[in-house]
Amino acid sequence: MPKIEIYTQPGCPYCVRAVALLDHKKASFTEINAPHGTQERVDARERSGGRTTVPQIFVDGRAIGGCDDLFALERSGKLDALLQAA
Known part of the structure; x- marks a missing residue:
């Protein structure tokens, strides 16, 4: 399993969506509270x-972007491979 880290901030709807997708994928990740x-x-x-925005998501130390980037990977069918093969 890859090491997944996600920097979030309380009350951020994009953070909530990104965390929910990772949870739905049953990905093991570390959520790091990172308010301004x-x-x-x-x-x-x-x-x-x-x-400068959150969430910021890293897979095995590689920045993959934020919520929109995570969902783009999901739509393209590349997220599952990234979460398993990193």
Whole structure:
């Protein structure tokens, strides 16, 4: 199983959707609380190459983007392979 990390913020509807999709896929992941002004948010921005929004999702250390990117992978049929083969 790949190591999946998702940086989120309370009250973020995109974060809720991304977490729900990962839950639906029965993916094991670590959710990192990263509200504005926290070191975790700085870490997410640095790891993602400068993206400032949440969620930020990483699979085995590789940034795959946010909620829209996660759902695009799902629509294209590539998410399952990524979650299993990373």
